[in-house]
Amino acid sequence: MNRAHKNSASSNKSHVFRAYNDYKNLYARSIMNNDDALCDTCLNGLIKTGKKLRIDVIEYENELKNRQQKKTLKQASGQDAPLHKKPESKDIQPSIAGQNSLKSIRWKDNQRLVLKFSRALRDNELNTFVLNYTKKNKYKKIYDIHAILSEKTMELKHSSMKNIRLAQFDKNTLRIVFENDSEIMQEYKVEGRELTIKMSSVNRELSYIPLKQNLSKKVIVIDPGHGGRDAGAVGYRNYREKVVALQLSKKLRDILFKRGYTVHMTRNGDTFVKLRDRTHFANKKNADLFLSVHANSVPKKNWNKAQGIETYFLSTNRSERSMNVAAIENVDIGNMKQGGMQDALHLMNREKIFASNKLAIDLQTNMLASLRDNYESVSGNGVQSGPFWVLVGAQMPAVLVELGFISHPTEAKRLVDHRYQQQLAVGIANGVDVYFSNNP
Numbered sequence: 001m002n003r004a005h006k007n008s009a010s011s012n013k014s015h016v017f018r019a020y021n022d023y024k025n026l027y028a029r030s031i032m033n034n035d036d037a038l039c040d041t042c043l044n045g046l047i048k049t050g051k052k053l054r055i056d057v058i059e060y061e062n063e064l065k066n067r068q069q070k071k072t073l074k075q076a077s078g079q080d081a082p083l084h085k086k087p088e089s090k091d092i093q094p095s096i097a098g099q100n101s102l103k104s105i106r107w108k109d110n111q112r113l114v115l116k117f118s119r120a121l122r123d124n125e126l127n128t129f130v131l132n133y134t135k136k137n138k139y140k141k142i143y144d145i146h147a148i149l150s151e152k153t154m155e156l157k158h159s160s161m162k163n164i165r166l167a168q169f170d171k172n173t174l175r176i177v178f179e180n181d182s183e184i185m186q187e188y189k190v191e192g193r194e195l196t197i198k199m200s201s202v203n204r205e206l207s208y209i210p211l212k213q214n215l216s217k218k219v220i221v222i223d224p225g226h227g228g229r230d231a232g233a234v235g236y237r238n239y240r241e242k243v244v245a246l247q248l249s250k251k252l253r254d255i256l257f258k259r260g261y262t263v264h265m266t267r268n269g270d271t272f273v274k275l276r277d278r279t280h281f282a283n284k285k286n287a288d289l290f291l292s293v294h295a296n297s298v299p300k301k302n303w304n305k306a307q308g309i310e311t312y313f314l315s316t317n318r319s320e321r322s323m324n325v326a327a328i329e330n331v332d333i334g335n336m337k338q339g340g341m342q343d344a345l346h347l348m349n350r351e352k353i354f355a356s357n358k359l360a361i362d363l364q365t366n367m368l369a370s371l372r373d374n375y376e377s378v379s380g381n382g383v384q385s386g387p388f389w390v391l392v393g394a395q396m397p398a399v400l401v402e403l404g405f406i407s408h409p410t411e412a413k414r415l416v417d418h419r420y421q422q423q424l425a426v427g428i429a430n431g432v433d434v435y436f437s438n439n440p
Ligand SMILES: [Zn+2]
Pocket: 225, 226, 232, 233, 241, 293, 294, 295, 329
């Protein structure tokens, strides 16, 4: 408090700013401790320093006024006056001229929370402070942003953090509170309209609720490739594609389910399912996405050469490379004529191809981002399109993920490793989240 008082009198702007933050910090503490005297002092300090910094302090002035009225009433009536009511979020009018509003919020890779606003954030529109209760193992990091949220309070989740809340704190302030049982180390940066907050812990699973949608309404069909008499690719140490695909799919199912999606699998055990029946199943379930999960392979003489994650979507455009992969994955169709595929491809509409392409990009990007924290050498071969029978007939965006080469000695060892599978599944789930947040 002494430091705040001293700094508030300074002519140096950064000292005043520090004082402002100190007051804010102490103000929050005073509310929690019901310390009226401290509360008044802090409000006065906030108003004084805020004005110096040209920060909008009208809310603090109102609060102070209310407190004084309440005190007068209390003295007059000898009992508690009704509490001043905070404005309900529905009373907030998002149309105030020049008011900044939150447009979107999303997770980037595994550890960055990105908030995008309707206009650029100015220097004095973001204040951060910490509240640490070391004895209670309660640590908070708070971001106050001069902006509005048109939605209700949101719970955001990141497994490195006990709690993350985003809410309209008062008429002009959007508040994000990170709470944890150990000290919170975060970095943040403002770039134009974006505020990026980097979590301290890496490689944790995360989930979040995108702004304007209800995930529980989204239906996802996961299709573990092959199964039963069809082992798929058999690679290094005779590891089998059908086993890896199912193990990964189960992990993905659990993560997506936890995040609120409705999830179905085309197979839950080691059973044979025809290629055509897989998309039929997804259509019957009215799925919003169809994800076919596979592992790639090459002939033994090339085992050491081919590796990397790749994601495919169905399209008339194809490379020689994707034709080769498609030829392996299409084995089940056997004698099906090439003409049949041409017909199927011509029936597809542009929008669905485009949506599948976007989905493939989101999955590919997020798989690599999720893995690279721990597995630096992981490589990706990008997004490609090709004539995959398993994707034909899907009435929703549909992609085929090749988790890696089960024929490559290093990659195969990872593919059967449950920790690696989990991290890969988290990456796919993040990709699904990102896809829906951009394409609600
Ligand atoms: Zn396969």
